Each structure stands twice: as structure tokens, then as C-alpha cells.
Amino acid sequence: MDLVLFYVFAAVTVVASLLVIGQRNPMYSVLLLIGSFLGLSGLYVLLDSPFAAVTQIIVYAGAIMVLFLFVVMLLNAPREDPPLRTTLPVSIGGRPLRVGAILGLLFLAEMAWAVWRVPARAIGGDAQTVDTVSSVRQIGVELFTTHAFAFEVTSVLILVAMVGAVVLAKRNL
Amino acid sequence: MPSLNHFLALSAVLFTIGTAGVFLRRNLITILLSIEIMLNAVNLVFVAVGRQIGSVEGQIIVFFVMTVAAAEAAVGLAIVIALFRQRETLNPDAFTSLKW
Numbered sequence: 212m213d214l215v216l217f218y219v220f221a222a223v224t225v226v227a228s229l230l231v232i233g234q235r236n237p238m239y240s241v242l243l244l245i246g247s248f249l250g251l252s253g254l255y256v257l258l259d260s261p262f263a264a265v266t267q268i269i270v271y272a273g274a275i276m277v278l279f280l281f282v283v284m285l286l287n288a289p290r291e292d293p294p295l296r297t298t299l300p301v302s303i304g305g306r307p308l309r310v311g312a313i314l315g316l317l318f319l320a321e322m323a324w325a326v327w328r329v330p331a332r333a334i335g336g337d338a339q340t341v342d343t344v345s346s347v348r349q350i351g352v353e354l355f356t357t358h359a360f361a362f363e364v365t366s367v368l369i370l371v372a373m374v375g376a377v378v379l380a381k382r383n384l
Numbered sequence: 385m386p387s388l389n390h391f392l393a394l395s396a397v398l399f400t401i402g403t404a405g406v407f408l409r410r411n412l413i414t415i416l417l418s419i420e421i422m423l424n425a426v427n428l429v430f431v432a433v434g435r436q437i438g439s440v441e442g443q444i445i446v447f448f449v450m451t452v453a454a455a456e457a458a459v460g461l462a463i464v465i466a467l468f469r470q471r472e473t474l475n476p477d478a479f480t481s482l483k484w
Contacts, residue, residue: 213385213386214385214386217386217390221390221394224394224398225394225397225398225401228398228401228402228421229401231401231405231414231417231418231421232401232402232404232405232408232409232414232417232418232421234414237411237413237414237417237474240413240414240417241413241417244417244420244421247421247424248424251424251427251428254391254394254428255428255431257386258391258431258432258435259435260431260434260435260442260443262443263427263431263442263443263446263447266446266447266450267427267450270450270451270454271420271424271450271453274454275420275453275454275457278457278458278461279413279416279417279457279461282413282461282464282465283413285465286464286465286468286474308408311404311407311408312404312408314407315400315403315404315407315408318400318403319396319397319400322396322399322400323393323396325396326389326392326393326396327389327393329388329389329392331387331388331389332387332388332389332436333385333387333388334385334386334387334388334432334435334436335436335438336385340435340438343438343439343440344434344435344438344439344440344442344443346440349440350440350443350444350447353440353441353444354444354447358444358448361448365448365451365452368451368452368455369451369454369455371455372454372455372456372458372459373458375458375459375462376458376459376461376462377462378462379459379462379463379465379466380462380465380466382469
């Protein structure tokens, strides 16, 4: 059952991501990426990590993608006009698309080889591991004790990013 | 129950899709979206390996990666807005003034 769910969520994520890079209208790309994030969130739940799943929805789909949508609608982002109109994009898109597709397949083959060299490891299912991994309390304890410095530094990082974004988007720089 | 290799293979596929999007698309916003796809692929690896070794460190790293991704998306989009104001286009081929 878990395997079926894995393939369902994986299929949703991969198909949505392929459509993101295949769409010409950036608004559709953003909405499809939200769909991809929903698939990933399901995969996190399968991995007994509900905190990561919920954070993915709240932060990524709920904040970052909304920011993208704001910018797409603010700029009235034009559709791009590449010649990807026919059913054979590799032959029509020109030389860069052909080379890019071939390089992309080579890259995927290399990564697949690297991944499958790892000896098959099952994900253990004893109850104690599941309790440790899925416990938000455990995440809080680790986050605020072992990684407290990184946590405070990310707050400075967000402040810097906020100031930078406001300054960069000003009308008269 | 899917094994770790399933998750690693899926992450490899997602990372490749993101990389292909960054190199092949001629729209700045779609390039930024492809970068987000790559970051999500890496997040999946972190959570999967964290689950495998039975530690919450995977999710903590994912927490930080998401924070950094949010900050980078904000600044990147501000840059896109500034660029759009200059040239009225989102095609990266229009911004070639640094080319020699």
C-alpha cells in the first residue's frame, strides 16, 4: 500500500514538474508547481515526517508561491515565444533545445547510475524510529539546542533578504 | 514499503527536471521556479535519509533550506522586477550588456 501511494505521489510530482518547465504561461507554471509541492508533501508524510510536510505546504505553497504569483500578476508577465508549438519539440526547437535535451538525458542517466549503485536499503519501520522522526517535540528540542545559532542567523538572513528586496524593487534606486 | 533508492531516484529525476528548466527556458520567472524544483529535490533526499538513519536532523536541515529558499526567492523576484522595469521583457537573452 505504501508503495502504491509512493508511486501516486511521485507521479503527481514528476508530471507537475515536467509541466512547469513545459508551460509557456508563467501563471500556469506557478500553479503547477504548487501541485508538485502537494505531491512532495504526501511523500514527506509517507516518510513519517509530518513537520516537513506541513512546513512545505505553509512555507512553500503558501508563502513562496504566493510571492511568485504576486510578481507574475504585477509584471503582467508576458508569455514567452519560443517555437515549441509542434509535437516534436526536440527537432523544431533548434539546436540549443536538441543539445539541451541530450545533455539532460545524459545527466539523468548519470544520476540514475549513481543512485542505483547504492545497495538497496529498506527504510526500517520499528516504532521507536518512527516516533523519534515524527515527533515535533524532538525537532523543537534539537532546533533550539543543537542548532540554536543557525536558527538565530536565519532570522538575520530573512531580515537582510527583506531589506534587500525592498531596496531592489524601488522605483528610483 | 519503498526503499531509500526509490526516493533517491525520484529526487534525481526532479533535480534533472529542474536543471533542464533552468537551462532551456527563456523566461526569468520560470528559471526561478526551476531553481525551486531543484531545492525541493534536495529536500526530499534530506528527509528520506533522515528517516532512514532515524534522526530528526533531516527535517531540521529541510527547515533551514526552506528558509533560505524563501529569502532567495524574495531577492530574486525583486531583481526580476528591477530588470523588467529596464527592458520590459522577461527574456534573459535581452540582458546581454555584460557580454563582451
